[in-house]
Amino acid sequence: MTTAVPRHAFHPDNAAVTTAPVVAAAQETVEGMETSEDAHSDALTYTLSAAKWRRLQDPTSDKLETWESWVLAIQVGSALFAAGTAQEDPVPLRVGTLDEVRRLPTTGPQDYLHAGNCSPPSTWR
Structure with missing residues (x-):
């Protein structure tokens, strides 16, 4: 059984223009994960943001790009x-859709690995 959840009206007219820099920042951060400690701390936040922006344009997640953005966020985490x-x-x-293998340095415990630093699913809209 499918349940529809009402939500506020969203007009995705310019969403693609707004989403493009978010997706580009996420991709750039993922590409820098092997060499940059800053990329480590930003990668999950950026990839989750990109997935959420894709979801705004594709509320039913029917498009491959939406699916791939969520897969990338999961892989990064x-x-x-x-x-x-x-x-x-x-x-x-x-990490990535083209069987990309990245070699990350071991980091040990980090602040960004704490589950409390990630927004809870109840805020994902």
């Missing part, structure tokens, strides 16, 4: 956690 808990350096991880 998993990669960061694996790098934070790994014992050996570097940690080979699959």
Whole structure:
């Protein structure tokens, strides 16, 4: 059974223009994950933001781009956690839609790996 949840009116007329820089920032951050500590702390936030912006344009998540953006956010979260808990350096991880393997340095415990630093699902709209 499908349940429709009412939400405020959203006009996606310019959403593609607004979404493009968010998606580009997320991709740039993911590409820098192997070499930049700043990219580590920003990667999950940026990829989640990109996925949320895609979702605004595609509320039913029917488009491949929407699906891929959520997969990327999940992969980034998993990669960061694996790098934070790994014992050996570097940690080979699959991040991206083209079977890309990134080698992340082990980081040990970090502030950005704390679950409390991620917005709860109840705020994802």
